[in-house]
Amino acid sequence: MDREKILLFGHRGARGEAPENTIAGCRRALSAGMDGIEVDVRVCRSGEVVVAHDATLTQITGRRLPVLAYSLVELKRLDVGASFSEAYRGERIPLLEEVLDNFGDKLILDLELKGKGIHAFGLEEKVIRLVHRRGLQDRVILSSFNPLILLKAASLDPTLRLGFNLLDDFWIGLRKIWFPRLLHSYSVHPEPSLMDEGMVKFARRREAKLIPWQVNEESDIRRALELGADGVISDFPTRLKRVYNEWCAEKRLPPSL
């Protein structure tokens, strides 16, 4: 069978099993047998690229702290593990560099570049520089919902893999129209509600890999595999790996597929 391996990713590290976007979460995804991880990156006040999902850290710290208003030193003082569970108390917000250094040789890294509008505070340049410095160009996918970020990244290094995130929102039609016209992406990442035959055709027509995200329910994982997804991103790496292995066994496919 000449099909590439279906890639399994932990979402925000392993969001359902460990604090999101932390080194502990990435380790968890690795030990669960993931091929890769997705993490969110943004710039903090002192200019470093940190791994954090929201513009404010309310969900993970319980306090309304805008990432852009705090320096790295200040952010590093925050505990982002205890709100998940006491076992993770003391977990810190990682720098992107820490994720690249710890996992770049072990996992495929889907780096989601966060930013609204036209200004991402130099995020694209900074991320690309960090990736280049470590020679990890072939190990990363730079993904985003923001077309301007993807265009900027493509202009800085047209050889890097780009991932196009899709949400089932008001703008979905528009996104699907401008995306193919403006850039060619390596992969398309729809949320589970968008996973259907039409989405498969959309990706195939553009020769883009189809890698849905936050595929958490067993039924959704199976549906993604049945539809022919090239990868699956889930909050629950342990569940994803189990369902994937069971599915491979049922189909009499080697688990390496």
Ligand code: G3P
């Ligand atoms: O992989 C895409 C996915 O991470 C986008 O959603 O909000 O979890 O960053 P979000």
Ligand code: MG
């Ligand atoms: Mg993300």
